Amino acid sequence: MIAVGGTPEIMGLRREDGVQFGIFSVGDVTPDPTNGRLPSEHERIEAMVTLALKAEDVGLDVFASGEHHNPPFVPSSPTTMLGYIAARTTRLILSTATTLITTNDPVKIAEDYAMLQHLAGGRVDLMLGRGNTAPVYPWFGQDIRNGIPLAIENYALLRRLWREDVVSWTGRFRTPLEAFTSAPRPLDGVPPFVWHGSIRSPEIAEQAAYYGDGFFANHIFWPAEHTRRMVGLYRERFEHYGHGSADQAIVGLGGQVFMRPSSQDAVREFRPYFDNAPVYGHGPSLEEFMAETPLTVGSPQQVIDRTLEFRTYAGHYQRQLFLIDHAGLPIKTVLEQLDMLGEEVVPVLRKEMNIGRPADVPEAPTHASLLAARDSGTPSVVGESPS
Amino acid sequence: MTTRTLAVIAAGLTQPSSTRLLADRLAAATETELSRLGIEHRTTVIDLRQHGRDVMNNLLAGFPTSQLKAVVDTVAGADGLIAVTPIFNASYSGLFKSFVDILDERSLVDKPVLIAATGGTARHSLALEHALRPLFVYLHAVVVPTSVYAAPEDWAGGPDPNGGGPLTAPLHRRVGRAARELAVSMSQREPRPAADPFALTTSFSDLVAGS
Numbered sequence: 054m055i056a057v058g059g060t061p062e063i064m065g066l067r068r069e070d071g072v073q074f075g076i077f078s079v080g081d082v083t084p085d086p087t088n089g090r091l092p093s094e095h096e097r098i099e100a101m102v103t104l105a106l107k108a109e110d111v112g113l114d115v116f117a118s119g120e121h122h123n124p125p126f127v128p129s130s131p132t133t134m135l136g137y138i139a140a141r142t143t144r145l146i147l148s149t150a151t152t153l154i155t156t157n158d159p160v161k162i163a164e165d166y167a168m169l170q171h172l173a174g175g176r177v178d179l180m181l182g183r184g185n186t187a188p189v190y191p192w193f194g195q196d197i198r199n200g201i202p203l204a205i206e207n208y209a210l211l212r213r214l215w216r217e218d219v220v221s222w223t224g225r226f227r228t229p230l231e232a233f234t235s236a237p238r239p240l241d242g243v244p245p246f247v248w249h250g251s252i253r254s255p256e257i258a259e260q261a262a263y264y265g266d267g268f269f270a271n272h273i274f275w276p277a278e279h280t281r282r283m284v285g286l287y288r289e290r291f292e293h294y295g296h297g298s299a300d301q302a303i304v305g306l307g308g309q310v311f312m313r314p315s316s317q318d319a320v321r322e323f324r325p326y327f328d329n330a331p332v333y334g335h336g337p338s339l340e341e342f343m344a345e346t347p348l349t350v351g352s353p354q355q356v357i358d359r360t361l362e363f364r365t366y367a368g369h370y371q372r373q374l375f376l377i378d379h380a381g382l383p384i385k386t387v388l389e390q391l392d393m394l395g396e397e398v399v400p401v402l403r404k405e406m407n408i409g410r411p412a413d414v415p416e417a418p419t420h421a422s423l424l425a426a427r428d429s430g431t432p433s434v435v436g437e438s439p440s
Numbered sequence: 441m442t443t444r445t446l447a448v449i450a451a452g453l454t455q456p457s458s459t460r461l462l463a464d465r466l467a468a469a470t471e472t473e474l475s476r477l478g479i480e481h482r483t484t485v486i487d488l489r490q491h492g493r494d495v496m497n498n499l500l501a502g503f504p505t506s507q508l509k510a511v512v513d514t515v516a517g518a519d520g521l522i523a524v525t526p527i528f529n530a531s532y533s534g535l536f537k538s539f540v541d542i543l544d545e546r547s548l549v550d551k552p553v554l555i556a557a558t559g560g561t562a563r564h565s566l567a568l569e570h571a572l573r574p575l576f577v578y579l580h581a582v583v584v585p586t587s588v589y590a591a592p593e594d595w596a597g598g599p600d601p602n603g604g605g606p607l608t609a610p611l612h613r614r615v616g617r618a619a620r621e622l623a624v625s626m627s628q629r630e631p632r633p634a635a636d637p638f639a640l641t642t643s644f645s646d647l648v649a650g651s
Binding site: 201202205209232242253256259260264274275276278279282286331333335336337341342345346 | 467496497499500501502503505506509637638639640647648
């Protein structure tokens with residue numbers, strides 16, 4: 054069934070809670086280090102879809118897919134996958150982590166995500182990122198050394214394509230446009246909300262702040278102090294550009310968890326996956342990585358306690374995405390993680406994270422809230438560049 | 441008078457280490473020269489061996505532990521740097537290069553640097569000129585003209601062939617000359633402001649305008 058847009062009830066505004074919870078998937082095809090079994094691409098793609106559907110079943114709010122154009126990753130075509138998931142879900146917000154704003158044609162992003170908005174009834178936002186795989190740039194006609202200028206120019210064009218019916222444009226990186234109309238137009242004339250993801254580039258925090266967009270700190274590969282500084286910079290500049298006070302900026306954080314009822318079991322089971330993980334395997338020990346980054350391997354209560362600490366350095370934030378399905382973990386195990394997230398962790402976090410949350414800290418914008426803000430004539434504090 | 445900071449990195453692998461011994465001699469001589477110039481100073485000596493695992497983990501995981509971060513910040517924030525490595529296979533040691541590789545590429549720009557090395561034979565002394573000097577020049581450091589190499593026989597001391605006493609042995613004189621050059625170079629620069637990796641170097645309107 055395709056959900057059709059228009060009314061808030063079916064478009065993701067459903068709880069009084071302030072924080073959205075979800076999962077983000079890199080989509081890596083990695084052998085299971087405990088038995089050497091390598092899933093096929095087909096199996097991995099189906100597993101991602103299964104996870105997304107299950108995420109809705111257990112009461113999570115968001116599923117975000119990575120975008121990659123090199124093995125061992127499968128998700129090269131996120132809107133195809135998200136469109137399929139949209140047809141099989143009714144509440145789940147579909148997002149990306151991240152959409153490559155550097156090597157994708159901004160015209161194609163404008164078209165693809167507007168189309169997805171229509172199919173998903175507005176349950177769509179996206180997170181833009183640069184991508185750090187050097188060869189991907191030339192494969193798409195670009196140069197990684199232009200990463201930041203590409204992100205800046207392409208996004209400026211993307212915004213115009215969604216907000217202006219007819220666009221004439223010239224720039225440095227793309228062929229000029231004369232009297233171009235991107236179709237379909239965004240659902241209800243409201244472009245998808247945009248997050249900007251960056252691990253270490255202050256320019257991207259600045260970009261998010263300038264436009265009043267969301268800022269997503271990947272968080273999972275770096276120490277808390279680093280995330281504190283990046284989020285703090287974004288909040289300070291969000292206020293500087295007049296979108297609201299610093300604590301009203303729209304912040305998302307990554308997290309990485311592995312749970313079993315007993316923490317000893319969790320550590321024992323997860324260790325081989327950690328030790329052989331593509332990104333950090335064969336480096337720091339699990340214990341060192343847990344001490345230095347938000348990775349939490351333990352009981353659901355430990356995950357709750359750790360996640361509640363994020364606010365102490367990132368402030369009250371709007372979206373929490375967990376990475377749970379990488380490094381060769383079998384789908385059965387990952388689905389068990391989702392059960393625990395949905396049954397034991399997220400309900401508590403929803404409640405706890407509302408305690409002490411100031412009334413003027415907004416929720417993450419949804420299609421419904423952006424539409425309502427526009428129709429009521431209230432200028433939205435987010436999503437619009439300074440005039 | 442503002443205090444200048446001197447960072448000393450020693451990449452020796454053994455304990456005790458002749459590389460550390462040379463580093464200490466260079467540090468002491470530089471402190472003497474800074475005092476002579478009337479410059480207050482504070483020195484931090486870093487034995488890279490103590491951070492060996494953290495350095496490799498940083499290369500693999502992409503970020504430093506908090507302990508290593510403090511070391512990296514010390515080097516980045518220093519007004520002068522003494523870098524001493526053993527020479528292995530005609531170049532700097534792997535540990536030494538790995539540490540340099542985790543520094544932010546901007547952290548040595550315009551920083552006075554004294555390069556020095558130890559080795560099993562004097563035949564390797566030019567590794568300083570063909571390996572270390574280009575490395576630091578690449579990073580836009582200001583490498584002082586005198587580099588210091590200590591072969592085993594240099595520790596013998598003994599009378600200067602030119603008739604001076606034991607303390608005027610060639611290594612001693614060379615240490616003194618390099619230290620003077622480093623101290624003068626440090627004195628010619630304003631104290632280094634704390635680096636801010638989160639600082640924007642251009643305004644967003646310039647970014648949007650494509651400049």
